[in-house]
Amino acid sequence: MKRIGIDVGGTNTDAVLIDGETVLSSIKFPTTADVMKGVVDAIRHVTASQPASASQVDAVMIGTTHFTNAVVERARLERVGAIRIAMPAGASLPPMVDWPDDLREAVDPLSFMVEGGHEYDGRPLVPLDRDAVRDAAMRIRDAGIQSVGITALFSPLTTECEVEAAEIVRSVMPDARITLSHTLGRIGLLERENVTLLNAALQGLGQRTVDAFAKALKESGVHAPFYLTQNDGTVVLAEVAAANPVYSFASGPTNSMRGAAFLTGLKEAMVIDVGGTTSDIGCLVGGFPREANNVVEVGGVRTLFRMPDLLPMALGGGTIIDAEKGTIGPRSVGYRITSEALVFGGSTLTTTDIAVAAGLVEIGDRDRVSHLDQTLVSTLLKRIEQMVEDSVDRMKTSADGVELIAVGGGSFLIPEKLNGVSEVLRVEHAGVANALGAAMAQVSGEVDQVFSEMSRDAAIAEAEKLARQRAIEAGAQPGTISLLDTEDIPIAYLPGDARRVRVRVVGDIAFNEKREVA
Missing domain, CATH: 3.30.1660 (Dodecin subunit-like)
Structure with missing residues (x-):
């Protein structure tokens, strides 16, 4: 089966074409402002070398940061209607009470708290106030809102109130996009409500994104079903992903982890994915990313739902170095590395420049960093080593040495020997492991x-x-x-x-x- 895997990151867009487990072609280039054009160009590049008689592509898998970026940037979010079924017990803290002010203003919720919900033991708290739900639905409809998030007290134990409330809302708003909290979150009212309302605010963008990807595929000449990657290392039909965009949060690093498992054949290992701006460290368990079992913040919002257990680091190929202070990051030149880094003729000292000066990698013009003091270079490399060791140690569950798979375009920054690591593994196609992880998911x-x-x-x-x-x-x-x-x-x-x-x-x-x- 032929598949195309694409991972659109903040710095680079990567693409691969595979046939079974054979990599036929791959490409990595800077992400452009017009993301869809980059997707079209990526597909055309990886398919260009295929003969006319070659079999058609069976599927396209796309990983995107669209939804995470929308939350972080406070942009492209829809206004939502929030219905909380938890009165009178849940009256003290209104929906979105713990959201950052700018994000709450971007979503501008129309919130309603109605009687209903259940106790922790499954007993009804009070009967569901159906009239109040219907009145809320009518007011949400009249406000022109299309996305609704419904959260009921202890709904992961008993879904009755949420399901009935959804039926009432749909009778008033037949075309509404409805997110029910029990389908996403776990016990913990505020965190579950938070992810429900994030999902509701993103559903419009989810549909627009899927439509845009479909148009890009058609423009590129590929006629195949397409899927979006999720944060558990798997993919889902694009139509399903549009309804649950929150499951795409952190899908980029998990793509890389699945790609690392594919390239090495390992099912139990640690993976570090070094991009242009950040690095993410995670653990493979049974060949899939280890799942976090605690509260995870997304854009400053506390959530409790399926998310990978990842530790981000402000270390990437484009991370900016202050030579005078000897500090590394946290800022990065990102996709502008090809114009701003010293080795590419720019004026900004980056970690890539240090790696080139140390002879770790051949990128750009080495003569442009020949003036760097070797003592400074060695000192900075030692600090990078310490950063990685500390992060690996935080993610380990025992004192034993672990195998560490280094992937990503900036993986040349990872030292060959690290305390607490039994072996650093480097593999072919490591630079496009994220796209590979998407393709074979x-x-x-x-x-x-x-x-x-x-x-x-x-x-x-x-x-x-x-x-x-x-x-x-x-x-x-x-x-x-x-x-x-x-x-x-x-x-x-x-x-x-x-x-x-x-x-x-x-x-x-x-x-x-x-x-x-x-």
Whole structure:
């Protein structure tokens, strides 16, 4: 099967064409202001060397930072209607209470708090106020808002209130885009509500982005289904991704981690992805990124949902160095490295210039950095080494040495020997590992919720059934779906033998099959 993998980063856009496990062609070039033109150019480049008789591309996988950037930049976000079903218990802290002021102003929520929700043990708090939900829906509709986020108290335990509220809203607003918190987040009202409202604010951008990518593919002459990468190292049908854009947060580093696993064959290792602006360190567990199990901030907003366990560093190929102070970063020249770095004729000292001066890599004109004091170069390289060692140590779960796979365009910055690392692995195509990770990704389905009034085996079986169904809806071929991991935790304070069950499955992409997408 031929696939094209594309990863659009803030500094570079990478693309690869693979046939099975064979890399046919690849390209890395600076990301341009017109992102879609860059996608078209990338596709044309990797397919240009293919003979006319070559088989057609079966699928295109795209990783994008569009949605993360929108939150960080406070731009391209839609106004949302927020319905919280938690009164009278949840009245003290209104929706978005802990959001940064500028982000809250960008989203400009129309918020309603209505009676309903459940207790921690599944008992109704008070009956759902259906009239209040209907009134909220009408006011949201009259305000011209199309995206609605609905959050109910303890909905991961009992989804009843959210599902019924969604039906009421849809009866008033048939074309509304509705996000239900129990489909995304975990127990923890504010954090779950936060990710729900972020998702609602991004759904319009999600649809526009998918439409733009579809247009770019058509312009490039590729007629194949396309998928967007997710932050668990898998892909999902573009239409599904448009409805759940938050699952694309941090998908770039996870693409690189999956690419590293593909290139090395390792399933248990640490990966450092060195880009032009930052580096991300994560751990492979079973060949997939280790998942964070705590609160993760996105653009200053506390969230609690599926996110990879990553440690970012202000270290990349374009990181700016202050020679007088001897400091590294945190600012970077980013995609302007080809015009601003010393080795490319610019006037800004970067980590790439230091690496070239030390003979670690041959990029640009080495003569342009020959004047650098070698003591300064050695001192800065030692500081980079210390930065990496400290970060690796923070991500380790034991004192044993770990294998570290260095990928990304700036991986030449990673020293050959590091304390706490048994071996630094370097592989061919490491510079486009992110695009490779996108190209070879599978489709996943995941369930993380509380089950009660059933045995442990029945709860796990039900969770696996739901996870498999979600994988099929996301584009997986039913016969290839396999169980990746299972976790269940009894909840002693809940009645009915309640337990939290988390199940994740993965499967191969169902190429050229017609599916109904919910």
